[in-house]
Amino acid sequence: MSTREETRPPRSGEELDAGRLQEWLARQNPVFTGPLHITQFAGGASNLTYLLRQGDKEWVLRRPPFGTKAKTAHDMGREFRVLSALQRVFPYCPKPVVYCEDESVMGCPFYVMERIHGLILRKDLPANLHLSPQDARTLCEHLVDVQVALHHVDVQAAGLADFGKPEGYVRRQVEGWSERYRKARTEDVPDAEELMKWLAAHQPPESGRAALIHNDYKFDNVVLDPKDPLKIIGVLDWEMATLGDPLMDLGCSLAYWVQADDPEEFQMARMLPTHAPGMMTRREVVEAYARKSGLPIQDIHFYYVFGLFRLAVIAQQIYYRYAKGQTTNERFAAFGLFVSLLCSRAEQVIQSGTF
Template identity: 55%
Template sequence: MSTPEWMDRTRAVRPGEELDAAWLEKYLAEKVPGLTGPLGVEQFPGGHSNLTYLLRMGEKELVLRRPPFGAKAIKAGHDMGREYRILSKLEPVYPKVPRPLVFCGEGESPMGVPFYVMERARGVIIRAKPPKGIELTPDFMRRLSENFVDNLVELHAVDWHAAGLGEIGKPEGYLGRQVAGWTERYGKARTDDIPEMEQVATWLAGHLPAELAPTLIHNDYKYDNLVLDPDHLPSIRAVLDWEMATIGAPLSDLGMALAYWGQADDPEERVALPFGLTMLPGNLTREQLVARYAEKSGRDVSGIAFHYVLSLFKVSVIAQQIYYRFKQGLTKDERFAAMLFGVQILSKTAARAIETGSIRP
């Protein structure tokens, strides 16, 4: 199968993160009808959480997901069985997900950790560097950012009761648990003195808003978790990385999208963070994203500043956890050495948002 120039490139598996290819080939041939070897294994180099591999068997392209090595600080974020169940129940009612194929529990896996395999969703992914062969004009980015919001509204409209997704979350008291839980996670992964992190955690605990009716939320909704249809750009074909999905406050999902949404008029250090290409001309601003979401969903978005601050805090904690694993020698991925700077920048951004009560730069 030929690889278009805009397709995500894989590479050889990083040392220490290899799979048991001989066992895996036999296992997949038994579990997935129509698969025949030999098995080829490569690794997607991006991502900072669960490890993702490209598997090729004949003409089939599959994706395997497994927890990272040394993942102890946030076990819930690496629950492969939960992620597999979400995809299995979501696919019939929200088709913009990769089709899950097989889940392997910890006891059966020679890796010592559970994993699952799904079909590869082929398409264009907008990452920190523009995909080759596609011109990201202002008109393209405008339409993409509009589709970005509209698809989030569509996701929040999923009937999670009918889909049987009630088991994946406890919506009552969601925000309070989020603040307490992420504050605790930061404490466990803390390495350096960052005053803004303590300040933001204290503010969040004292300013919990009333909660809207719960919806299915993705919790990591951003450009590089979207797969675009190459034949109908910039339409969205699939949403990836459902590891943190739950039933909870819809504005927290919008807040997370805003936390990753850098603008050209943001402070220079934030624009420099590798959060994708949201600062390119044509993109909606954070305020325009919120306004479009309100228009399309009919929800009250007056409390969005709290959710923006909470999401900045959560992203900071995630970066801190990754840096902690690196400092402990649990991963050798050199990209993780710079994560502490991300914690410092984002926590300062959150502190400024508290001062101004705004999502503006």
């Protein structure tokens, strides 16, 4: 089974200066020797990710996107720190190698980490991966297992007790994402004011247990063992990790979960193979999480609606950069429609009381 993620020459306007980068890397660590070949991973819509090759050695470089960015987003030093800390207590992280805060090298902070070789699921299952319905369900169980394991990490032991402010987390998230949406809104997307008002008025009590949360945990951010594709061997994209309410993390994961019986328009926006035969439904995911975590879940609708809205804001921030000519990636051209769909979906959940 092929495990090589598709890369290509960097997109126009997103090229890296290979000579300057190679010179800087060689000064930091003697492992970086020889001519540097750079390609770009096609996936991802936030931070930019590149494959660095020197002979038969490979690393992954992460840097912020070009153009206007949210003030507190894309903190490469913070992402590097959480990966460094989790090495001792959570065996699914790529190993960070070197961090650069000198903006003269690339015009922004960046870091380099080891590459985890494995299989990453995208919109549809690969043609050479055959999962029975029972296999698909087992894989879902393992996905929930790893998220629960993350939420049970001892943050004191990991040295991450100051990695966020869990008190008032739900309120700050609702207020913060609402403000980001208003700042990034373009005229061709909904104003979402009623949706934001509902979120502000229906916040549940804090769950009472702070946890290290990923905030973008989903199939295409985990790496599967190529020899046993039901086994998760890595978790990627830690840029939004923090200390917070684990049920908010679960809600964000559910926002990506398009199941087989969802309406056609939602199927068209599907990004992951969560519709495949045997895959859990959203309700089954919630039930599995509650069973494995021991955490009672009383108002999953709020967390799901929040997850949908937050995903809409992320898409809108990216669409704003595209609409303003700050990125030339043509796949972002339809993100405005995606934002409208997510807002509509959130409103349907509010009105129907089902998810």
